[in-house]
Amino acid sequence: MEGEGxxxxxxxxxxxxxxxxxxxxxxxKTLEQICRECFYDAFExxxxxxxxxxxxxxxxxxxxxxxxxxxxxxxxAYVLSKLNRLHNYGLHLFLLSVDEGITGYRDDSLETVHxxxxxxxxxxxxxxxxxxxxxxxxEIVRVIGLKNNCTFCGVFRxxxxxxxxSLLKVDKVVTGHNADDIAETVLLNLLRGDVARLSRCTxxxxxxxxxxxxxxxxxxxxxxxxxxxxYFKKLDYFSTECIYSPNAYRGFAREFIKDLExxxx
Ligand SMILES: Nc1ncnc2c1ncn2[C@@H]1O[C@H](COP(=O)(O)OP(=O)(O)OP(=O)(O)O)[C@@H](O)[C@H]1O
Numbered sequence: 001m002e003g004e005g006x007x008x009x010x011x012x013x014x015x016x017x018x019x020x021x022x023x024x025x026x027x028x029k030t031l032e033q034i035c036r037e038c039f040y041d042a043f044e045x046x047x048x049x050x051x052x053x054x055x056x057x058x059x060x061x062x063x064x065x066x067x068x069x070x071x072x073x074x075x076x077a078y079v080l081s082k083l084n085r086l087h088n089y090g091l092h093l094f095l096l097s098v099d100e101g102i103t104g105y106r107d108d109s110l111e112t113v114h115x116x117x118x119x120x121x122x123x124x125x126x127x128x129x130x131x132x133x134x135x136x137x138x139e140i141v142r143v144i145g146l147k148n149n150c151t152f153c154g155v156f157r158x159x160x161x162x163x164x165x166s167l168l169k170v171d172k173v174v175t176g177h178n179a180d181d182i183a184e185t186v187l188l189n190l191l192r193g194d195v196a197r198l199s200r201c202t203x204x205x206x207x208x209x210x211x212x213x214x215x216x217x218x219x220x221x222x223x224x225x226x227x228x229x230x231y232f233k234k235l236d237y238f239s240t241e242c243i244y245s246p247n248a249y250r251g252f253a254r255e256f257i258k259d260l261e262x263x264x265x
Pocket of ligand 1: 174
């Protein structure tokens with residue numbers, strides 16, 4: 001038994017990047033066998049390259065990170081603060097959260113954002129549907145039911161982020177939309193035949209003609225890698241799905257894409 005274990009240890013695969021440490025991760029994006037430290041480096045430097053190549057920011061800009069407390073925006077807040085320090089982007093970063101008023105979901109995830117505020121030393125602004133529109137999502141769902149509620153919520157959230165951004169006087173809002181989210185949106189726009197949105201939805205920056213531009217630094221980042229990064233780094237995030245979204249059209253698009261991926265692999 002001992003011999004077997006020893007042999008397995010000696011035969012352990014080395015990281016294909018540093019060739020020193022034991023590979024402990026298979027990168028979903030490249031399928032490379034890689035060690036954790038090299039995975040962190042690759043993950044962060046790819047996002048840095050995306051920021052540079054797309055000229056997402058200019059020195060001195062005030063940038064609000066749309067912070068829901070979920071994995072994507074938590075990793076975005078962590079990585080963007082780190083890159084800002086490391087590469088002297090010169091950005092003033094803020095966390096901006098929208099409280100939709102969903103009991104048992106957003107109240108819990110906002111607690112996570114309050115902790116992130118302290119952990120990352122970033123100022124936090126919370127704007128709520130109740131204050132802005134006089135209704136919480138709980139109240140809206142009580143009236144309209146679970147059909148189309150995500151459509152209402154999406155429109156309200158977009159406006160609420162704009163209102164919060166103008167209160168914070170920021171130049172840009174960044175969100176944690178990742179490559180998987182964008183693939184779903186492409187499929188949804190195809191199914192709806194929405195040609196105008198289809199041509200816009202893959203842009204890394206949108207809303208340049210509106211009140212405030214929006215950027216997606218994770219446009220090329222796979223969701224699986226964001227989950228791995230958050231998990232290995234032990235980041236503090238909230239992982240429950242919205243209690244009102246299980247019937248959303250988007251959920252079916254997500255499953256369809258996952259099925260296609262499974263068939264292809
Ligand atoms: N309530 C909110 N307040 C602020 N920003 C939000 C909120 N909800 C969503 N966002 C922003 O929009 C992005 C995409 O939101 P989506 O609802 O698709 O959640 P998600 O893919 O689960 O992301 P996350 O893991 O960050 O919650 C988030 O990453 C975040 O930047």
